[in-house]
Every structure is written in structure tokens, then in C-alpha cells.
Amino acid sequence: MPEANKQGPRTVTLRYFDGTRREAEIINQEVPYPDGKLIVSRTDTKGIITHVNRAFVEMSGYSKEELIGANHAILRHPDMPTVAFEDLWKTIESGKKWHGYVKNLRKDGCYYWVKATVIPNIRNGKLVGYTSVRRKPSRSKISESETLYATLM
Amino acid sequence: MTFNLTVSPDFAPSHISGWYYFNTWLQRQLDVGIHLELYDDFAQQREDLKNGSIDLIYANPYDASMLVRELGFKAVARPARRPDETVIVTLRSSDIHSVEDLKPGITVATTDDPDVHTMGMIMLEPADLDRSNINTRTVGGYVVVAKALLNGSADIGFFLKDAYEELSELVRKDLKVLVSSQISVIHHALLVGPKMQSHIPQLKEKLLTMGNNEKGAIVLENMGLSGWDPMSEEQTEFMIDLIDTLIPD
Structure with a gap:
């Protein structure tokens, strides 16, 4: 588990790839992924959210209105290494499907783990955006990911 | 024509x-x-x-x-x-109470219904189960899946939720749902x-x-x-x- 995760609430500055930043309070408390649900979202080609389902709203803690139009990076937890998202973008921009385990940041500062799959949306031969579907991961995969990501920070 | x-x-x-x-x-x-x-x-x-x-x-x-x-x-x-939703079902008398209680080597009764089978397999992932560590018995319909559970030839079964709910009360009283998809x-x-x-x-x-x-x-x-x-x-x-x-x- 990353060192920072052993501590209580803390305020961090999240820096995004487009140069923007925001302050967020991080709480070391996991919200369990609900059984049987899929979190579904779609973005445009720049990662701006265009569609969310109810499970996304419930798990992220944001309203639908807050999510639509936001960058998907709004969910990015500071314990996630940048290299994981670089791999994601490199994969989907080359037209391929990406799988990975992701620790997501909720609006209230807590976190939840997902197994994420992202695919490019092709319409009439043209890339129009991406669909991301998240499902419940196993505890062993979460544990492996925590160990791996700590080495990549 | x-x-x-x-x-x-x-x-x-x-x-x-x-x-x-x-x-x-x-x-x-x-x-x-x-x-x-x-x-x-x-x-x-x-x-x-x-x-x-x-x-x-x-x-x-x-x-x-x-x-x-x-x-x-x-x-x-x-x-x-x-919507098409999937349920994973086991015997009511079983000591399995959640997907995470399932262990490698279990036998799964399923049908050739592709979306139900796919969703059933996804709902087994939290227990680290996949096609490499389970036994799959593909049968001819959901009534046969129920029979496989009742006669002990399978530990769990995948059902289309609607099909499970159409089973008779007599059959369902001996079964229980471990997890139900909510995809919509x-x-x-x-x-x-x-x-x-x-x-x-x-x-x-x-x-x-x-x-x-x-x-x-x-x-x-x-x-x-x-x-x-x-x-x-x-x-x-x-x-x-x-x-x-x-x-x-």
C-alpha cells in the first residue's frame, strides 16, 4: 500500500495533463464496489464526459450535471501512477481495447477500486469518442495493483 | 416475396x-x-x-x-x-453465501445464451474465477440448469433473470440468488x-x-x-x- 495511504485525511493538489490543477481532500476509506453493477461512461476524443449511468453517479458521489462536461480525470486518485494513464491513452488512441485496475477518487475524498475496460467508439470509420465500463475487481487484483502502482509513483 | x-x-x-x-x-x-x-x-x-x-x-x-x-x-x-439481467444461483442449503465464497474447481451450469454466460463469468471475477479454474457444464436450457443444481451436478448456475423468475415456486424454494446484475x-x-x-x-x-x-x-x-x-x-x-x-x- 502506498505510504500516503496509511495516513488520515490530507489535502493534495491534483495536477492534470492539460496543466490545470485542483485541491482535493483525500480520505483513506474505501467504498466497496456494489455487486452486479457496471459503471458506464462515454467521453469525446479529448476525455470530456458525455454520458454517465446511474451507477457512475452513485459511486463517484458527483451529480450527473457535475460529471457531464467534466474531464474524466476528475476521478483520478493521487495514488494512481501517471504511467498507467499514459498506457491507457496510448492504447485507445491506437484503436485498441484497454484493461486495467484503477483506484478512483470520489467527490467526498474516499476511494473505490474498479476493473476498467475502455474501447474506442468508431462510427462510419471515424473515431468519435470512448466508452469506459467498470466492474467489480477481486481483492487479490486490488492488492497486486496497490503493490505495483506504489513502485511506479 | x-x-x-x-x-x-x-x-x-x-x-x-x-x-x-x-x-x-x-x-x-x-x-x-x-x-x-x-x-x-x-x-x-x-x-x-x-x-x-x-x-x-x-x-x-x-x-x-x-x-x-x-x-x-x-x-x-x-x-x-x-433489460437482460443475469443471476447466479446456488442451492438454498449451500454454505455459499456470496460470490467471494466460491473457490476454484467449482462446476458451473450454464446455457449457450451468450449474454447471460458472459455476464455470469464477469460476476465470478471478484472471486478470481475464470474459465481456466472452473468446470463448465453447458446444458440445453434454464430448467436443465436448475436440475443440475438440484441434483448436485453443479455448484452454481447462470440464469437469465426473467427465466429464473419463471421457474416454479417448487423449484425456486430450494434455490437462492448469490448475485444479480443491474445493468439496465x-x-x-x-x-x-x-x-x-x-x-x-x-x-x-x-x-x-x-x-x-x-x-x-x-x-x-x-x-x-x-x-x-x-x-x-x-x-x-x-x-x-x-x-x-x-x-x-
């Missing part, structure tokens, strides 16, 4: 007559000849779809990708308030093949108003449906993209 209509083989046996009534209703509404061909399994149906002999299909969502993206079918409608956006769809697409506007209009008259409402009831909702090209593409994310590489 006579068109050919077929139905995904996962329809409930109790609704066979409903599909024959639907076929008669449809022929009168469109004033064309339509032959209803029913199949026992997905493989034979897919073969006939690929050789172009089907013009209209009430399709399993998993097949929608092949039908739309490879064979040029177009979705016209989906059943109202009837994956559902069957009525798809029209290239030869029949000039009828789409009329077909859409008739389907969307089907429940407004007595005859149409009776046919719907016999099919186990409450009505039809329109399905746009983009809604179809969205569902196909979503299913693509669920299919193992």
Missing part, C-alpha cells in the same frame, strides 16, 4: 405461441408474407443469419454486434422495461435485415402503437412483453460498444 422472421433461441418456452401470434399480427399490419422460423440453438441460427436467409430477428444483445456491424441489420425497437442498458432488440429495410418506417409505427389496440395488446401479453420502445442507430451502437468491453480478449 415472403420474409423470414426468427427469435433468439433464449425466449421462454411458454411464449412460443406468442411469437406465432406476433407473426400473424405483423403480416396483417405490413401486408406482406412472413415465415417464422424458430431454432433450438444459437449456432444453427447464426449460420442461417450469415447465409442471408433471415430478414427480421428478435435478437440476443450479444448477436447484435455481428448483425449490425457485419450483416447490415438495423435496430427498430427494443422491448419496453425488459443491455437488452434484446428487433433488427431488420437489408432486404426488408424499406418496411422500417411502417414497422416502427406499428410496433410503437401495438399496445394501443386490443388485438396488439393480447399479442404482446402472449409474448410476455409490455410494449416496444424505439431504438435509434446510436443507442444500438452504444449497446454494441458496451458489450464489446465485456467480451474477453
Whole structure:
């Protein structure tokens, strides 16, 4: 588990790839992924959210209105290494499907783990955006990911 | 010209007559000849779809990708308030209480229904189970899945939720649901093949108003449906993209 995760609430500055930043309070408390649900979202080609389902709203803690139009990076937890998202973008921009385990940041500062799959949306031969579907991961995969990501920070 | 209509083989046996009534209703509404061909399994149906002999299909969502993206079918409608959900079931007397209690080496009773099998496998992932560490018994229908649980030849079974709920009380009293999917956006769809697409506007209009008259409402009831909702090209593409994310590489 990353060192920072052993501590209580803390305020961090999240820096995004487009140069923007925001302050967020991080709480070391996991919200369990609900059984049987899929979190579904779609973005445009720049990662701006265009569609969310109810499970996304419930798990992220944001309203639908807050999510639509936001960058998907709004969910990015500071314990996630940048290299994981670089791999994601490199994969989907080359037209391929990406799988990975992701620790997501909720609006209230807590976190939840997902197994994420992202695919490019092709319409009439043209890339129009991406669909991301998240499902419940196993505890062993979460544990492996925590160990791996700590080495990549 | 006579068109050919077929139905995904996962329809409930109790609704066979409903599909024959639907076929008669449809022929009168469109004033064309339509032959209803029913199949026992997905493989034979897919073969006939690929050789172009089907013009209209009430399709399993998993097949929608092949039908739309490879064979040029177009979705016209989906059943109202009837998403495809999957349940994983075990014996009520079992000491398994959640998916995480399941261990490698278990036997899973399943059918050749592709979307239910795919979702069932996804719901086993939290227990680190996949096709490499479970035994799979593919059987001919959901009643047989229930039998496999009751006679102890399988530890868990995958069911289409609607099919599980249609099992008799006598059977269900000895079973329990471990997990139920709550996806909402994956559902069957009525798809029209290239030869029949000039009828789409009329077909859409008739389907969307089907429940407004007595005859149409009776046919719907016999099919186990409450009505039809329109399905746009983009809604179809969205569902196909979503299913693509669920299919193992």
C-alpha cells in the first residue's frame, strides 16, 4: 500500500495533463464496489464526459450535471501512477481495447477500486469518442495493483 | 416475396405461441408474407443469419454486434422495461453465501445464451474465477440448469433473470440468488435485415402503437412483453460498444 495511504485525511493538489490543477481532500476509506453493477461512461476524443449511468453517479458521489462536461480525470486518485494513464491513452488512441485496475477518487475524498475496460467508439470509420465500463475487481487484483502502482509513483 | 422472421433461441418456452401470434399480427399490419422460423440453438441460427436467409430477428444483445456491424441489420425497437439481467444461483442449503465464497474447481451450469454466460463469468471475477479454474457444464436450457443444481451436478448456475423468475415456486424454494446484475442498458432488440429495410418506417409505427389496440395488446401479453420502445442507430451502437468491453480478449 502506498505510504500516503496509511495516513488520515490530507489535502493534495491534483495536477492534470492539460496543466490545470485542483485541491482535493483525500480520505483513506474505501467504498466497496456494489455487486452486479457496471459503471458506464462515454467521453469525446479529448476525455470530456458525455454520458454517465446511474451507477457512475452513485459511486463517484458527483451529480450527473457535475460529471457531464467534466474531464474524466476528475476521478483520478493521487495514488494512481501517471504511467498507467499514459498506457491507457496510448492504447485507445491506437484503436485498441484497454484493461486495467484503477483506484478512483470520489467527490467526498474516499476511494473505490474498479476493473476498467475502455474501447474506442468508431462510427462510419471515424473515431468519435470512448466508452469506459467498470466492474467489480477481486481483492487479490486490488492488492497486486496497490503493490505495483506504489513502485511506479 | 415472403420474409423470414426468427427469435433468439433464449425466449421462454411458454411464449412460443406468442411469437406465432406476433407473426400473424405483423403480416396483417405490413401486408406482406412472413415465415417464422424458430431454432433450438444459437449456432444453427447464426449460420442461417450469415447465409442471408433471415430478414427480421428478435435478437440476443450479444448477436447484435455481428448483425449490425457485419450483416447490415438495423435496430427498430427494443422491448419496453425488459433489460437482460443475469443471476447466479446456488442451492438454498449451500454454505455459499456470496460470490467471494466460491473457490476454484467449482462446476458451473450454464446455457449457450451468450449474454447471460458472459455476464455470469464477469460476476465470478471478484472471486478470481475464470474459465481456466472452473468446470463448465453447458446444458440445453434454464430448467436443465436448475436440475443440475438440484441434483448436485453443479455448484452454481447462470440464469437469465426473467427465466429464473419463471421457474416454479417448487423449484425456486430450494434455490437462492448469490448475485444479480443491474445493468439496465443491455437488452434484446428487433433488427431488420437489408432486404426488408424499406418496411422500417411502417414497422416502427406499428410496433410503437401495438399496445394501443386490443388485438396488439393480447399479442404482446402472449409474448410476455409490455410494449416496444424505439431504438435509434446510436443507442444500438452504444449497446454494441458496451458489450464489446465485456467480451474477453
